[in-house]
Amino acid sequence: MPAYGIGLLQDVTLGPRMQAYLEALDDTLTPYGGRFLVHGGRNHVLEGEWEGQVILLEFPDFLRARQWYKSAEYQAIIAHRTAESRGVIMLCNGVSPGHVATDVLRVAAPG
Numbered sequence: 001m002p003a004y005g006i007g008l009l010q011d012v013t014l015g016p017r018m019q020a021y022l023e024a025l026d027d028t029l030t031p032y033g034g035r036f037l038v039h040g041g042r043n044h045v046l047e048g049e050w051e052g053q054v055i056l057l058e059f060p061d062f063l064r065a066r067q068w069y070k071s072a073e074y075q076a077i078i079a080h081r082t083a084e085s086r087g088v089i090m091l092c093n094g095v096s097p098g099h100v101a102t103d104v105l106r107v108a109a110p111g
Contacts, residue, residue: 002094003062005034005069007055009087021080028077032068033060052087058094065091 012018029035038056059065068074069091095103 001061001096003059003065004037004092004094005055005057005059005065006090006092007057007087008050008052008089009055009081009085010052011086012053013084015084017080018084021077021084024073024077024080028071028074029057029068032064032071034058034065034068062091062093 034057036056037058038054040053040055043050043052043054057065059068069089
């Protein structure tokens with residue numbers, strides 16, 4: 001089942017450190033099968049408030065997503081991103097094919 005890396009970044013400065021981060025990022029993703037699904041671009045907020053950029057990465061599974069984030073190559077460039085942005089980075093599991101909204105009720109149901 002696929003897994004996703006989500007970045008919600010604000011106050012992004014495209015200075016020299018962010019440029020170094022972006023120039024190295026693709027090479028950190030490749031060994032783990034990671035790829036971009038969303039990388040910045042226009043957002044249209046429908047509920048709540050958000051001003052920033054959304055980044056969505058897809059990995060073949062959660063194990064490879066974690067391995068990517070913990071890899072020496074990615075850890076070596078994180079400081080470049082955090083020096084020129086702030087935000088939240090998370091990993092999450094995807095769902096199986098055929099998943100429907102009520103599937104979560106079966107998992108959350110007591111007994």
